[in-house]
Amino acid sequence: MMKKLSSIRYMFIRSHLYALFLTAITLLSILLSIYVLFAPQWLTALGIFIFILLYIVIAIVISVYAGFKSSGEFKERLDYLSVLITQFSNGNYNSRIYSKEEDEIARISNEMNELGKKLQDQVKSLQRMADEKSDLAKDAHKAAAIEERQRLARDLHDAVSQQLFAITMMSEAALKQFDRDTSIAKDQLKDVAETALKAQTEMRALLLHLRPIHLSGEPLPVGVRKLVDELQQKTALDFTLNIDEDMHVSDTTEEHVFRIIQEAMSNTLRHANATGLKLEMFTRSKELFLHISDNGSGFNVEADSRRKTSYGLKTMKERSEELGGTFTIRSIEGEGTYIDIRIPC
Template identity: 50%
Template sequence: MLKHLKGIRFQFMRMELYIIYFSLLVISLIMFFTYSVLQPQWLTLQSIFLGLGLVVLIMTPVSLYVSFRKTKDLKERLQTFSVFLSTLSQGKYSARLLHYEKEDELDTIGSELNDLAKKLQDQVKSLQKLADEKSEYAQQAHLAATIEERQRLARDLHDAVSQQLFALSMMSQATVKLIDQKPEQAKGQVKEIADMALQAQNEMRALLLHLRPVHLTGEGLQAGLLSLIEELKKKCTLNFETDFDASVQVSQSKEEHLFRMIQEALSNILRHANAHKVVMKMKDHQDSIYIHISDDGEGFHSEEQLKNKTSYGLKTMKERCEEIGGTFRLKSKEGEGTYIDIRIPK
């Protein structure tokens, strides 16, 4: 209640009362001066107080009613500006304000806000055009980087899986010799061999997950995401709940950016969230594509993670989203899971 009394509408009402009471003060001073100095017969103290009292009783409710009615239009127009700015902050740059044709200061502000929205919309289109051009260059660079990527994978295989397989081979040979002589010790080594084999298998799965192509190879964003989810279902115990609009259509560069952002989000869930369920939605709104990803995992302090210099994954997702003119929102709290909302203009 007190918050509403501080609004601009009630400020105008208070200003009207200030004007009335100040005017009454001036009138009362004049009347008392006339009564005490000029002393006309028609002016008495009773008539002065009666006149002032009638003015206060009549003018106070009248001024409050008139100012309340007159400021209704002003309040509605200011609320319209607030809703419009909130709409722009959500990435809906195609929204426009209606003109009131009053040619006052607020109408001028409305025209300038419409110009600002148009400029933002044009800038988003320019960013998307640059992203398309960047995608073409990225495809050419992808071919040039194939040899380097193969060398890196060869090093990773040698450093991780190859060494573990070599250790497995050596330990299994030693275990064979101990089976008859020291069966209990051989049994313990067999358990170690099983653990090492499982670790090697997890390392190989991680490498295969990173081997997924950056480009969707023409299969489309939804098909690529469903394929990725099916692949993850075979490798982990997560339950996936998906809701994709079949009408979603975006350019190739946007598909690649969105796929990489979602891939990074799922990777974070697998590595850190310790979750049981993942919800993923992709909706086609009038002028934007909306994507929601949430999990029921452990959660974290989202503001601290975004400020943390080592949180490359989250920062990369946010940068990728902004690169194509979108908005990226992350909400998380310890013990309450994580929620990611992505909105990309068409």
């Protein structure tokens, strides 16, 4: 009821009644002043009050009628504006409103029409930008795939291929030593076994990079545990996990963090010569904390000149910063490496 009384029609009626009240007070003041000052015979106190009373009754009826009637067109034009705004909010920017008058409401209508045109142009621009972004994303994906293949090819050539070549040479040398000195041949075969183990570890680390960068719809904790279970079956690393299972982060954050963990484990397998790896991941105060450490050989972070390790660390740092987080690495030669990542959820 109160909402209805605050509509535009009742605002018009109230304004007419307010004008009636002021007019009645003014007339009453004038008539009473004449009656007191001049006391004409034709003007009596009873006549004044009867006149004012009749005036108020008649004026109230006229005010209600005039207010209701005069507000009809005004309300209708405002309703048109309301409908136009609703159309805009629903995404229908083709709607327009036309007015023959040249008042303030007509000016607002014209401005709303201009706004609709601008919104329509902006939607077209956004769609065009989305198409361009999609094309750029496809090109970037192709370029990234080519770059990754080239990097893997370099890694295979620099590490695995050389190790396989060394295994071949040492095997041939061991075969020649069998008839001369079996002890030397035995030592050479031990070197062959060690080199083969290194090549196998290197290949597993490279294959780890070829895993999908997404989690296939699985939550991040589940994906990490599956990754660790797979590596435990194929490597001698001893994994220690402390993962918060009740984590709520965006899909983008999950994919980036999963890729960071992949990169960290790959670096540990390839360069750390570690026997154990510890991973902690939990959320506190709307932030995700990730700690990864190993007991490997470590390295000098400032003076590190190993290109492969530096590339992996750079990738992890870029992914962390892309999520608005921080990336910190500490490493001491002979004591292992420690990575701390903090990302807002």
